[in-house]
């Protein structure tokens with residue numbers, strides 16, 4: 215059963231439309247409607263003739279009155295005309311209203327030609343036989359809206375760019391802060407606080423899995439004399455040189471920290487005493503060969519009875535003192551004390 219359509223006009227208004235006043239009403243609407251309106255006669259599937267344009271359309275595109283009655287293909291050659299024809303043909307083929315955005319040239323209120331954008335609604339008009347004879351179009355000017363949207367998009371992009379830039383800056387600052395908080399600025403070795411934190415974690419791991427772990431303490435020989443003879447800057451240079459030799463000689467997995475003054479602490483994980491001894495000797499030789507100073511070293515390995523890092527470090531430190539007492543530029547090491 216077909217639903218009866220509710221009336222969309224009052225009887226009075228319907229009566230008015232059937233009179234001369236009704237014609238006047240429609241004409242007034244056509245004359246004063248602020249958006250562009252146009253009527254196209256459908257001559258064939260791709261053949262369309264401009265039948266009527268309202269004054270808003272006339273002002274905005276400047277079509278001369280003599281162009282009325284002309285074929286769209288003749289009036290608008292090139293890509294713009296091609297797009298217009300394609301949309302008209304699409305509407306005829308669909309047989310229903312279609313909406314699309316289009317762009318082109320219009321003349322603004324100052325008489326200047328401008329590039330513009332429209333949202334166009336095309337409505338097919340059928341005769342009593344159901345054949346589409348005309349297309350009724352209304353084109354709403356989106357130019358300002360579009361310009362505002364583009365400006366907003368540009369602003370958003372700019373904002374995103376600034377956020378990305380700022381985030382990268384913050385990341386770099388954070389990285390820098392992390393380096394400042396964990397590294398010694400002169401030698402780039404870990405600072406004492408961070409080195410102790412890392413060493414404690416390493417000792418816990420070694421204790422848990424019963425892994426070999428060695429601690430090496432080293433001190434530059436007669437560093438005070440270098441400072442006194444050559445100046446503090448020369449002393450700094452020697453510190454940097456020694457740190458560089460340590461980095462280049464040891465493995466990446468070895469932890470290197472500046473313990474204080476001219477003293478460095480090195481943790482050699484997963485390496486028994488014999489292997490650590492080789493590394494320490496190689497280091498001593500490399501420092502002597504490539505810098506103007508020598509170093510003394512004390513080596514100790516983790517014992518099962520070690521309860522804190524201090525115990526391991528104090529054995530390595532005692533060996534360092536022994537190396538100093540025994541004439542410097544040498545390595546001393548604490549042998550493993552057999553349990554029981």
Ligand SMILES: Nc1nc2c(ncn2[C@@H]2O[C@H](COP(=O)(O)OP(=O)(O)OP(=O)(O)O)[C@@H](O)[C@H]2O)c(=O)[nH]1
Pocket residue numbers: 400433434435436437438439441445446447448449450453474475476538542
């Ligand atoms: N240039 C420089 N000197 C430093 C720095 N930190 C500590 N020192 C100096 O390093 C010297 C440390 O000397 P010591 O290790 O006590 O003694 P030494 O002269 O090396 O003698 P031995 O260790 O017995 O061979 C002191 O004179 C400190 O002033 C630093 O960052 N730069």
